[in-house]
Amino acid sequence: MNVVDIAQAIEDMDNAENQVRVFRLLPKDSSAEVFSYLDSDTQSAIVEAITTSELKFLMEDMFLDDAVDFLEEVPANVVTRVLAHTSPETRNLINKFLKYPENSAGSIMTIEMMSFPESFTVEKAIAEIRKTALDKETIYTCYCTDSQRKLVGSVPLRRLIVSRDDQLISDIMYDDDQLIFVNTLDDQESVAAIARKYDLLSVPVVDNEQRLVGIITIDDIVDVIEEENTEDFEKMALLLPSDDEYLKTGVLKHTKNRIVWLLILMVSATFTGQIIEGFEDKLAAIAGLTACIPMLMDTGGNSGNQVSTLIIRGLALGTIKISDYFKILWKEIRVAFLCGLVLAVVNFGRMYLLRAITGSETTDSVFLVVCIAMMCAVMVAKMIGCTLPIVAKALKLDPALMAGPMITTIVDAISLILYFNIAKLILHV
Amino acid sequence: MNVVDIAQAIEDMDNAENQVRVFRLLPKDSSAEVFSYLDSDTQSAIVEAITTSELKFLMEDMFLDDAVDFLEEVPANVVTRVLAHTSPETRNLINKFLKYPENSAGSIMTIEMMSFPESFTVEKAIAEIRKTALDKETIYTCYCTDSQRKLVGSVPLRRLIVSRDDQLISDIMYDDDQLIFVNTLDDQESVAAIARKYDLLSVPVVDNEQRLVGIITIDDIVDVIEEENTEDFEKMALLLPSDDEYLKTGVLKHTKNRIVWLLILMVSATFTGQIIEGFEDKLAAIAGLTACIPMLMDTGGNSGNQVSTLIIRGLALGTIKISDYFKILWKEIRVAFLCGLVLAVVNFGRMYLLRAITGSETTDSVFLVVCIAMMCAVMVAKMIGCTLPIVAKALKLDPALMAGPMITTIVDAISLILYFNIAKLILHV
Numbered sequence: 001m002n003v004v005d006i007a008q009a010i011e012d013m014d015n016a017e018n019q020v021r022v023f024r025l026l027p028k029d030s031s032a033e034v035f036s037y038l039d040s041d042t043q044s045a046i047v048e049a050i051t052t053s054e055l056k057f058l059m060e061d062m063f064l065d066d067a068v069d070f071l072e073e074v075p076a077n078v079v080t081r082v083l084a085h086t087s088p089e090t091r092n093l094i095n096k097f098l099k100y101p102e103n104s105a106g107s108i109m110t111i112e113m114m115s116f117p118e119s120f121t122v123e124k125a126i127a128e129i130r131k132t133a134l135d136k137e138t139i140y141t142c143y144c145t146d147s148q149r150k151l152v153g154s155v156p157l158r159r160l161i162v163s164r165d166d167q168l169i170s171d172i173m174y175d176d177d178q179l180i181f182v183n184t185l186d187d188q189e190s191v192a193a194i195a196r197k198y199d200l201l202s203v204p205v206v207d208n209e210q211r212l213v214g215i216i217t218i219d220d221i222v223d224v225i226e227e228e229n230t231e232d233f234e235k236m237a238l239l240l241p242s243d244d245e246y247l248k249t250g251v252l253k254h255t256k257n258r259i260v261w262l263l264i265l266m267v268s269a270t271f272t273g274q275i276i277e278g279f280e281d282k283l284a285a286i287a288g289l290t291a292c293i294p295m296l297m298d299t300g301g302n303s304g305n306q307v308s309t310l311i312i313r314g315l316a317l318g319t320i321k322i323s324d325y326f327k328i329l330w331k332e333i334r335v336a337f338l339c340g341l342v343l344a345v346v347n348f349g350r351m352y353l354l355r356a357i358t359g360s361e362t363t364d365s366v367f368l369v370v371c372i373a374m375m376c377a378v379m380v381a382k383m384i385g386c387t388l389p390i391v392a393k394a395l396k397l398d399p400a401l402m403a404g405p406m407i408t409t410i411v412d413a414i415s416l417i418l419y420f421n422i423a424k425l426i427l428h429v
Numbered sequence: 430m431n432v433v434d435i436a437q438a439i440e441d442m443d444n445a446e447n448q449v450r451v452f453r454l455l456p457k458d459s460s461a462e463v464f465s466y467l468d469s470d471t472q473s474a475i476v477e478a479i480t481t482s483e484l485k486f487l488m489e490d491m492f493l494d495d496a497v498d499f500l501e502e503v504p505a506n507v508v509t510r511v512l513a514h515t516s517p518e519t520r521n522l523i524n525k526f527l528k529y530p531e532n533s534a535g536s537i538m539t540i541e542m543m544s545f546p547e548s549f550t551v552e553k554a555i556a557e558i559r560k561t562a563l564d565k566e567t568i569y570t571c572y573c574t575d576s577q578r579k580l581v582g583s584v585p586l587r588r589l590i591v592s593r594d595d596q597l598i599s600d601i602m603y604d605d606d607q608l609i610f611v612n613t614l615d616d617q618e619s620v621a622a623i624a625r626k627y628d629l630l631s632v633p634v635v636d637n638e639q640r641l642v643g644i645i646t647i648d649d650i651v652d653v654i655e656e657e658n659t660e661d662f663e664k665m666a667l668l669l670p671s672d673d674e675y676l677k678t679g680v681l682k683h684t685k686n687r688i689v690w691l692l693i694l695m696v697s698a699t700f701t702g703q704i705i706e707g708f709e710d711k712l713a714a715i716a717g718l719t720a721c722i723p724m725l726m727d728t729g730g731n732s733g734n735q736v737s738t739l740i741i742r743g744l745a746l747g748t749i750k751i752s753d754y755f756k757i758l759w760k761e762i763r764v765a766f767l768c769g770l771v772l773a774v775v776n777f778g779r780m781y782l783l784r785a786i787t788g789s790e791t792t793d794s795v796f797l798v799v800c801i802a803m804m805c806a807v808m809v810a811k812m813i814g815c816t817l818p819i820v821a822k823a824l825k826l827d828p829a830l831m832a833g834p835m836i837t838t839i840v841d842a843i844s845l846i847l848y849f850n851i852a853k854l855i856l857h858v
Binding site: 001002004005126129130133134139140157158161162174177178180195196197198199201218219221222223225226229230232233234236237238239245246247251252254255258259261262263265266267269270272273274276277280283284287288290291292293294295297298299301302303305306308309310311312313314317319320324327328331334335338339342343346347350354358360405408409412416 | 430431433434555558559562563568569586587590591603606607609624625626627628630647648650651652654655658659661662663665666667668674675676680681683684687688690691692694695696698699701702703705706709712713716717719720721722723724726727728730731732734735737738739740741742743746748749753756757760763764767768771772775776779783787789834837838841845
């Protein structure tokens with residue numbers, strides 16, 4: 001069975017004792033790999049149950065990035081037990097890794113990379129690879145260093161094995177402009193963007209002195225991409241972002257993640273309340289005006305949501321830049337005009353039909369007010385929807401915070417003011 | 430310079446003639462790769478300007494998946510010119526690939542994979558790889574076939590190069606349960622899920638007779654992941670999904686993508702309108718009731734949006750299954766109770782404070798009505814928000830369609846009915 005499937009099978013057992021028993025039966029050479037695919041609860045249970053020598057073996061056999069991931073998630077007493085039983089070098093390395101800022105390249109890299117001096121020949125490099133391949137996280141891109149351990153080039157294994165044995169690495173490696181790398185402190189999101197842009201299988205990480213300190217492999221980058229997408233989905237839905245899975249998050253944590261923005265936006269609704277209160281007697285006097293408030297608000301909110309999502313996504317994928325703002329605004333004005341027009345015309349028909357059916361007393365002038373207000377609401381919503389995410393980006397804030405619900409609250413207030421003023425103007429109230 | 434950067438530099442030129450001129454100056458061995466990174470407008474311009482022999486060389490040198498991608502995007506006259514100047518075999522292959530359904534594994538795979546019979550020795554396999562590596566899209570996972578060209582195993586290059594020269598491939602390859610593959614007709618989303626789950630660098634694709642027909646490499650899978658995420662973002666924001674970049678999409682196309690759902694939801698708002706109209710005289714009689722409608726609606730919509738996003742995302746990433754429904758519902762009821770309680774209490778304080786400041790005539794009973802309605806709206810929103818995406822999934826519809834705006838419309842209607850009935854009950858109107 002595949003190690004991923006073994007880990008899954010262990011996860012699916014409902015008894016922690018059985019999980020530990022099965023884990024202990026695994027062949028030595030795959031136990032560390034299976035362990036790295038388990039979730040943190042199961043990992044803790046296993047670490048607490050196995051012997052010291054088993055634990056030592058496990059820690060030395062795991063890739064450093066997996067060990068760090070594991071230690072970041074488990075309770076402090078487990079961390080203490082683990083660190084007490086690892087070799088001093090591993091312990092120092094782990095401590096160093098745990099200190100990198102969250103979501104930095106340093107925090108997700110691993111040190112088990114294939115690297116050799118640029119002065120090697122192809123033959124020597126291949127011999128080195130054959131000797132050490134099993135301890136490396138990947139060997140498919142090798143990195144070349146100079147005498148000060150500075151990163152000076154990269155060479156794909158494919159290029160190595162089609163080269164002549166006596167060629168020098170420095171003659172076949174990609175260097176200068178062709179060499180892509182990141183710094184330990186770079187954000188994981190930008191690392192993912194670079195890997196995606198250049199179709200890399202691994203990205204080398206250097207420190208401030210340009211020394212090669214680690215690599216980030218594509219499987220971890222794929223996880224980063226999904227994590228960053230989840231974070232954007234959550235932020236856009238007014239949630240505090242969280243790395244935990246839905247089912248493993250407690251009720252109190254869920255409540256905490258949700259209540260903050262709900263409270264902020266509920267209190268902001270004071271404005272819309274005040275606007276309506278100021279117009280309450282006129283709303284009461286004219287039949288049909290109040291009934292259209294939800295439709296106007298929802299249509300405005302939905303229109304704004306559409307464009308803000310497109311802009312946020314474009315900014316995240318790098319297909320939209322801040323400097324495109326005026327191009328975008330001009331496009332949105334035209335799209336909003338067309339959308340608004342269609343909506344207004346259909347709405348006129350809908351209200352007309354509804355009056356014929358229900359025999360309500362709503363007048364044609366009210367229809368006109370609603371349709372003009374609809375048009376204005378869509379125009380305002382589209383313009384705000386494309387402006388706010390770009391302003392956020394320019395202010396170095398996360399554009400994802402400027403999504404639907406945030407924009408809805410602003411658009412609500414503006415559309416109501418417009419609605420009531422148009423009503424005043426046309427109905428002379 | 431890196432090929433990706435060269436493609437970018439060509440894209441950034443504003444003159445098509447210069448683009449073609451620079452493209453022609455590229456060294457022969459990188460021109461096909463640079464071409465595959467260009468966008469379809471630039472590709473068309475180049476194909477129309479280069480000579481027949483240049484075109485022939487370009488087509489034979491490009492990987493098949495890149496050629497198919499390119500032909501899917503450009504105008505029909507360009508396709509005709511290209512196909513007229515490719516060799517009959519390539520033409521047949523391209524035509525076959527163009528016939529795979531959109532978003533299927535077949536439509537994104539490539540045929541340039543490294544494969545050999547399972548009867549080879551390691552030495553023979555490595556010699557084969559060194560000979561043909563440059564024509565393969567990847568050599569880092571090799572695939573093993575039997576005498577009927579059926580896929581029977583896979584072997585990572587790393588495993589090959591640490592094995593003894595005289596070992597048989599069939600002895601070192603991953604087979605049976607350890608062999609992961611997909612069918613040509615599988616959806617690209619499930620291919621991405623498999624690659625992500627098993628941390629694969631490439632996924633082999635087989636036909637209905639289990640014959641190896643192609644592979645999908647991780648760089649294309651990363652693109653699929655971003656594409657599928659974009660599609661979910663778009664669907665959740667009421668947009669018809671589109672593969673085109675924002676800035677390259679015309680005003681009419683943008684309008685078309687947006688107007689459909691805006692119209693549907695605007696017409697659905699007829700219900701909320703009718704509910705309000707039925708209560709209009711009572712709203713007019715009691716101060717403060719109308720003013721709270723936007724706040725109630727927005728809070729309900731936001732609450733539903735939060736949970737539907739979490740569920741949609743969990744379903745997409747596979748961390749939530751349909752069978753988890755009752756666990757989720759029970760969690761949501763508790764979260765909703767806590768959120769609703771906090772919101773109701775804060776809202777009571779807010780309204781109290783507001784009355785003290787503005788001196789409005791709203792009574793304590795109205796406060797009570799609004800707070801109870803708020804609590805109910807949040808409960809209803811959370812329950813609907815977790816139910817609809819799971820129902821959609823069970824009906825084999827896309828859960829992403831059950832996102833915020835859709836749920837808002839339903840929650841709006843239910844919360845208004847609850848609001849007015851609570852008002853009737855408490856205020857005896």
